Amino acid sequence: MLRTDLLCARRCLSRETGVVEIREAANADLAAIYALLEQAGLPTSDIPASNPRFIVLREDGNIVAVGGLQPFGSAALVRSVVVAANRRGAGLGRVIVDELEKAACAARIDRLILLTERARDFFAHRGFQVIERGDAPQEVQGSEEFRALCPDSATCMMKVLTESA
Numbered sequence: 001m002l003r004t005d006l007l008c009a010r011r012c013l014s015r016e017t018g019v020v021e022i023r024e025a026a027n028a029d030l031a032a033i034y035a036l037l038e039q040a041g042l043p044t045s046d047i048p049a050s051n052p053r054f055i056v057l058r059e060d061g062n063i064v065a066v067g068g069l070q071p072f073g074s075a076a077l078v079r080s081v082v083v084a085a086n087r088r089g090a091g092l093g094r095v096i097v098d099e100l101e102k103a104a105c106a107a108r109i110d111r112l113i114l115l116t117e118r119a120r121d122f123f124a125h126r127g128f129q130v131i132e133r134g135d136a137p138q139e140v141q142g143s144e145e146f147r148a149l150c151p152d153s154a155t156c157m158m159k160v161l162t163e164s165a
């Protein structure tokens with residue numbers, strides 16, 4: 001389980017964007033999360049069963065970036081990382097990945113795994129390394145994303161988390 005207390009809502013004021021909030025998603029956020037994922041062509045069909053922990057970034061009340069963590073023991077699948085098309089390139093994706101890493105560390109997760117078709121270089125920038133799909137932890141390979149939703153052509157990447165990271 002993630003320690004939600006470490007993910008308590010944080011607010012700050014940004015000169016450029018107004019009120020920005022980063023927090024763990026609530027049920028009421030799911031419709032907006034699904035909409036962002038669908039717009040980006042990312043899978044949603046397994047979300048009810050896999051129940052990932054989502055982190056959302058809101059600007060002036062609108063969810064503009066999302067990322068999910070699906071734990072499997074000491075590893076977790078990073079999934080559903082998306083920034084609204086009109087807000088890309090402003091550092092929001094980086095913020096979401098940083099928050100997912102903090103949440104993972106708080107939950108004593110030491111390895112993050114992901115599959116990506118289009119954002120390999122973005123995740124490489126964030127310290128993820130390409131691995132063979134078969135080298136991912138067995139439990140993660142059993143996830144719906146690995147088994148059915150992401151094509152064989154997707155790149156598998158891993159990041160080992162350290163206390164100091």
Ligand SMILES: CC(C)(COP(=O)(O)OP(=O)(O)OC[C@H]1O[C@@H](n2cnc3c(N)ncnc32)[C@H](O)[C@@H]1OP(=O)(O)O)[C@@H](O)C(=O)NCCC(=O)NCCS
Nearest residue numbers: 040081082083088089090091092093094118119121122125
């Ligand atoms: C991938 C995605 C989340 C990046 O979000 P973003 O907010 O545009 O990225 P950021 O502005 O935070 O960029 C952070 C860094 O990554 C780089 N970067 C961003 N997108 C990149 C890409 N597609 N390829 C290579 N580098 C990229 C930026 O130049 C920036 O570099 P810096 O740290 O040196 O300044 C966003 O493009 C997106 O939603 N894509 C569609 C959905 C998707 O493919 N998600 C991944 C599935 S798991």
